[in-house]
Amino acid sequence: ELKxxxxxxxxxxxxxxxxxxxxxxxxxxxxxxxxxxxxxxSLESLFVLLSNGAVKQEGRLMASLDTKxxxxxxxxTAAVHDLSATYFCAVDINAGNMLTFGxxxxxxxxx
Amino acid sequence: EPEVTQTPSHQVTQMGQxxxxxxxxxxxxxxxxxxxxxxxxxxEFLVSFYNNEISxxxxxxxxxxxVERPDGSNFTLKIRSTKLEDSAMYFCASSGLGLAxxxxxxxxxxxxxxxxx
Numbered sequence: 203e204l205k206x207x208x209x210x211x212x213x214x215x216x217x218x219x220x221x222x223x224x225x226x227x228x229x230x231x232x233x234x235x236x237x238x239x240x241x242x243x244s245l246e247s248l249f250v251l252l253s254n255g256a257v258k259q260e261g262r263l264m265a266s267l268d269t270k271x272x273x274x275x276x277x278x279t280a281a282v283h284d285l286s287a288t289y290f291c292a293v294d295i296n297a298g299n300m301l302t303f304g305x306x307x308x309x310x311x312x313x
Numbered sequence: 314e315p316e317v318t319q320t321p322s323h324q325v326t327q328m329g330q331x332x333x334x335x336x337x338x339x340x341x342x343x344x345x346x347x348x349x350x351x352x353x354x355x356x357e358f359l360v361s362f363y364n365n366e367i368s369x370x371x372x373x374x375x376x377x378x379x380v381e382r383p384d385g386s387n388f389t390l391k392i393r394s395t396k397l398e399d400s401a402m403y404f405c406a407s408s409g410l411g412l413a414x415x416x417x418x419x420x421x422x423x424x425x426x427x428x429x430x
Contacts, residue, residue: 235418244404245356245421290356299369300346301419303356 204229206293208304215281216312223276223307225291233294234274235301236265238287245290249276281311315339317422319405325428326395334390334425336405345388346406346419347380349373356404362388395429402426 205228215221225234233252237245249258251267251274258265262285264277274291288308292301318337326332338345347359360370362380379391388407392399403426406419 237421244423247418247420250418292356296369299344299361299363300358300371301348301356302358305355 204231204293204295204302206291206302206304208289208291208307210307211305212308212310214310214312215278217282218280220280221278223278223289223309225274225276225304227272227274227291227293227302227304229293229295230269230272231293231295232267232269234267235292235294236274236276237290237292239290239306240287248289276307278309281309283311283313285309286311317405317407317420319403319422319425321425322423323426323428325430328397328429329394332392332395332427334392334403334405334427336388336390336407336422337386338388338405338407339409339420340386342407342409342420344368344408344419345380345382346408347390348404348406348421349401350404350424351401359390359403392427395427397429400427400429 207226209224235250236248238248239245249265254269256267262279267274288306290306291304294301320335345362348356350356358371360374360380361368377393381389402424404424405422408417408419
């Protein structure tokens with residue numbers, strides 16, 4: 203059974219600081235996704251990582267995938283308050299038939 | 314920009330009642346999904362649907378659940394006899410075919426909050 207673990211589960215950080223969220227998974231996969239969820243809202247797609255070594259950046263967020271280590275990271279650079287949300291990674295091991303989500307990382311960025 | 318839509322946004326029902334949650338996937342997508350999220354917890358896969366049949370389902374998706382694509386646009390999730398523990402946010406998602414026939418990313422709808430009393 204695939205297990206997807208994120209850490210930390212909760213992250214409180216000051217504006218302007220950098221931090222990394224980690225997503226480990228237990229079974230071989232070369233497809234990993236990062237989503238953002240605001241309270242009471244749906245899941246917004248942030249990044250799609252489809253191969254080992256994939257790195258994608260959008261604004262202050264950068265995601266990477268190491269399929270050999272079964273690890274993805276979401277790096278936050280110079281955080282701003284607008285980044286406050288819950289971030290989920292999700293792994294696809296079944297050719298698109300289902301996503302297995304991590305537990306989420308709730309990020310709070312304080313002024 | 315095309316998006317997945319869901320109705321209703323909030324459904325309140327009594328335990329034991331049947332509910333139908335409705336979704337309109339993105340129009341040229343071929344794969345459809347239901348997920349649920351109990352308050353404060355992670356998102357859990359329920360079922361995937363392709364070519365008018367279920368292609369994958371989780372342990373959560375027992376005989377009380379069913380899905381249907383009654384016409385060319387809607388995709389529904391039915392819970393026959395709701396239980397208190399079915400209270401959750403239910404998300405519909407859809408995806409199309411990517412390059413060279415590979416699966417493409419899933420786009421999620423806004424969700425239906427189901428409250429079972």
